[in-house]
Amino acid sequence: MNIEYLLTATRSARKSIDLDAPVDSRDIRDCLRVAFQAPNGSNQQSWRWLVVADPVIRTRIAALYRDAYLQLTGGQLVADMLEGKTPFGRLMSSTEWLVENLAKVPLLVIPCYEPYLTRTEGGDSFYQATLYGSIFPAVWNFQLALHTRGYGTCVTTLHLHREKEIRDLLGIPESYVQGCLLPVGRLRAGHTFRPAGRRPLEEVIAVDSWDGPPV
Numbered sequence: 001m002n003i004e005y006l007l008t009a010t011r012s013a014r015k016s017i018d019l020d021a022p023v024d025s026r027d028i029r030d031c032l033r034v035a036f037q038a039p040n041g042s043n044q045q046s047w048r049w050l051v052v053a054d055p056v057i058r059t060r061i062a063a064l065y066r067d068a069y070l071q072l073t074g075g076q077l078v079a080d081m082l083e084g085k086t087p088f089g090r091l092m093s094s095t096e097w098l099v100e101n102l103a104k105v106p107l108l109v110i111p112c113y114e115p116y117l118t119r120t121e122g123g124d125s126f127y128q129a130t131l132y133g134s135i136f137p138a139v140w141n142f143q144l145a146l147h148t149r150g151y152g153t154c155v156t157t158l159h160l161h162r163e164k165e166i167r168d169l170l171g172i173p174e175s176y177v178q179g180c181l182l183p184v185g186r187l188r189a190g191h192t193f194r195p196a197g198r199r200p201l202e203e204v205i206a207v208d209s210w211d212g213p214p215v
């Protein structure tokens, strides 16, 4: 796969995941090997990635995910009201599809990380940047590696509204933080992604100072 295409067209996969296609654990292992080449604070690598395949556990995680989503929306699914006509409507339709189908996605991957700093050692921003900056480069490597092998995933964080319940369910020690939840499956046959619409460069880049000109 062309590198520029891979970097610009690796999209969040939700409806494009084939719920019936089996996942090859050797592929997932390979993608995780690529993931772990990512930079992380002081090269501590204090991560543990939980790969949940058991359908009973997936169903319980999916129920917590749904519960968290409905709490945020005041107890209702909203995508139908938005009719999928606007970009936001389409996003909500995909988001809710995942809410309804998470249990059927073949693998749920949860990257966990044990921060080696305590909040008092650095300011909060330093702590957060070092912690999440040690998780998400590996997550992105994982996403890219999956894409090259015909798999798809999507960063999700909604389950963190039920962080403790997920911790208890999976036996995650108190000292570890859950970075996100990645539903993983093969992409539907023939499915391809395109570069997405993003804000124009001149809106988001400034040279030398906040109000400086774009590059």
Ligand SMILES: Cc1cc2nc3c(=O)[nH]c(=O)nc-3n(C[C@H](O)[C@H](O)[C@H](O)COP(=O)(O)O)c2cc1C
Residues within 6 Å of the ligand: 010, 011, 012, 013, 091, 094, 095, 098, 154, 155, 156, 157, 158, 159, 196
């Ligand atoms: C930190 C983060 C949290 C996200 N949380 C969720 C989530 O809980 N549920 C979901 O369906 N998508 C989630 N997403 C996916 C975003 O909606 C998606 O990345 C965004 O709409 C851009 O689309 P693209 O990834 O296809 O370019 C999350 C993405 C990021 C980076």
